[in-house]
Amino acid sequence: MQLARFPRRRYTPSFTPMEPAPNLSAVVGGPEIWIKRDDLLGLAAGGNKTRKLEFLVADALAQGCDTLITVGAPQSNHCRLTLAAANKEGLKCRLVLEQRVPGSYKVDASGNNFLYKLLGVEAITVKNAGDDLNAEMQKISGELEAQGRKGYIIPGGGSNALGALGYVACAHEIAAQSFDLGVSFDAIVVASGSCGTHSGLLVGAKSVHFDAPIIGINVRRPRAEQEANLLKLAVETATLLDIEAPKARDVTALDEWVGPGYSIPTDEMVEAVRMTARTESVLLDPVYSGKAMAGLIGLSRQGHFKRGQRVLFVHTGGSPALYAYQDVLRQA
Ligand SMILES: Cc1ncc(COP(=O)(O)O)c(C=O)c1O
Known part of the structure; x- marks a missing residue:
């Protein structure tokens, strides 16, 4: 190995x-x-997401992608770090946030939510538990493609x-x-x-x-x-x-x-x-x-x-x- x-x-x-x-x-x-x-x-x-992203982002770059798309909870460390990796690599990043607890997304919340804004997320989509989150990421990827861009979908937690x-x-x-x-x-x-x-x-x-x-x-x-x-x-x-x-x-x-x-x-x-x-x-x-x-x-x-x-x-x-x-x- x-x-x-x-x-x-x-x-x-x-x-x-x-x-x-x-x-x-x-x-x-x-x-x-x-x-x-x-x-x-x-x-x-x-x-922990930093270690996973080392391999995932390398794959995104090898495939010529220009935007990372991922999903997480409103206070997602994974979303924060995916966005941070995107910045380092000169890529864009779009986030899908899943309200696992109803009403848990607060636009002005502190913590990771604040950092999404500070780090310059391109767009956030908020969904509810039970929604098809993969379909949402595919939809975003399709929208990017229609604009001549190329998204790379990273599953929740980079897992x-x-x-x-x-x-x-x-x-x-x-x-x-x-x-x-x-x-x-x-x-x-x-x-x-x-x-x-x-x-x-x-x-x-x-x-x-x-x-x-x-x-x-x-x-x-x-x-x-x-x-x-x-x-x-x-x-x-x-x-x-x-x-x-x-x-x-x-x-x-x-x-x-x-x-x-x-x-x-x-x-x-x-x-x-x-x-x-x-x-x-x-x-x-x-x-x-x-x-x-x-x-x-x-x-x-x-x-x-x-x-x-x-x-x-x-x-x-x-x-x-x-x-x-x-x-x-x-x-x-
Ligand atoms: C701080 C922190 N610890 C642990 C975990 C769990 O790791 P994993 O999702 O790989 O099981 C996460 C996942 O989001 C996390 O953000």
Whole structure:
């Protein structure tokens, strides 16, 4: 397997840090927690989508496209970073925003929504949950074609096999850093949404025989549905690379920390965001990494992770969304 066979743009000059979180570990009172700082990836304000976009945008450029089209929630980190990548490459960007929570799009909202405007989005289309979002992106692509332009459609979260290669590369990076630092892990914990991050990590870890279990903390879907989606994408990614795919037994996406639904705050998320900020000065986000850290803390309290073990938290970024949740987090 050679990842270098796939065209790739580079948006981060080097590996992201992988660092111990001793103050957080002491407060949680369980395993030794380490953090893989993918919140420090390149492009505007960083986060996991940057790794996927390195492969997706390279493909768009190879196809001679001039406009990136993608879809996400009103506070989508993926939309912000797709737009940021478009700017870097001299491309245009159009966004389709899905109101997963009815009425959640507010034209003047802060956070990522503000950044869409600051970064100069060409157009935003707002749709509702249940609408055919792919059809909407196809429609935009058709409109561009009629103007002599060429759109490149990136699926939600950048989560297809090509995008997941970004997290195959990340798994290799983690394995190399682990070896370099002489630090091994008993588990990896990561937020699991549109699946590209988690599936890519599963495929990449397997390909280098890095055998720590990778535990997804689901932010949206019931466990069985999410695990089926993860396995499907992992198989597609392994097929693209022509390597052995992970098995169903390798895939875990716990759903106890979703709470009432996608993007809806929970007490555990608020506690995790506050605790991580106040112990390590690391900013999580309310929708993904906050709920994922709540999962890590919860699993430690349940005794699933114990003292003497070492757990790596993959910080997938998202801190701009904090500014759209000030009412919830200010009370903390
Ligand atoms: C900050 C952040 N963390 C985690 C995720 C989940 O990653 P994935 O969609 O690859 O499962 C997302 C997805 O939008 C995200 O924005």
